[in-house]
Amino acid sequence: MKKLTLKLIGMLAALSLAFVVTGYSGESSDSKAPSKEALKKYDKDGDGKLSEEEQAARKADIAAKAAATRKANVDKYDTDGDGKLSKEEREAKKAAEAAEKAEKKAEREAKKAEKKSK
Numbered sequence: 001m002k003k004l005t006l007k008l009i010g011m012l013a014a015l016s017l018a019f020v021v022t023g024y025s026g027e028s029s030d031s032k033a034p035s036k037e038a039l040k041k042y043d044k045d046g047d048g049k050l051s052e053e054e055q056a057a058r059k060a061d062i063a064a065k066a067a068a069t070r071k072a073n074v075d076k077y078d079t080d081g082d083g084k085l086s087k088e089e090r091e092a093k094k095a096a097e098a099a100e101k102a103e104k105k106a107e108r109e110a111k112k113a114e115k116k117s118k
Contacts, residue, residue, distance in 0.1 A: 034058075 034042070034050050042054045050058065077085055077093045085093065 038050065038058060039048065042050055042058045044054060045051065073093060074083060074085060077089045077096075079089060079092075080086065
């Protein structure tokens with residue numbers, strides 16, 4: 001039994017290592033080509049690449065948007081006024097967002113059904 005357990009652990013370790021090795025491309029995620037939208041907005045010199053300064057501007061915009069989203073969520077869902085979302089408040093946020101998503105889906109499906117009936 002002990003030998004079997006050790007073999008299983010060894011095989012799992014080997015599989016884990018194989019996934020790590022095959023998943024590693026040798027490049028950081030920052031080296032990916034920027035999207036067309038990112039180039040259009042941030043490539044000020046028009047060379048088709050984002051320089052360090054252009055990347056910094058993009059990252060600053062992303063951070064600002066994330067901070068604004070967090071603030072909006074706290075403003076909307078912080079019912080106890082402590083400036084952060086408790087577990088219950090996060091669950092309420094998640095439920096509200098799921099309901100909103102379901103409502104939008106129902107609206108899309110209703111429009112699709114209306115088009116089919118015409």
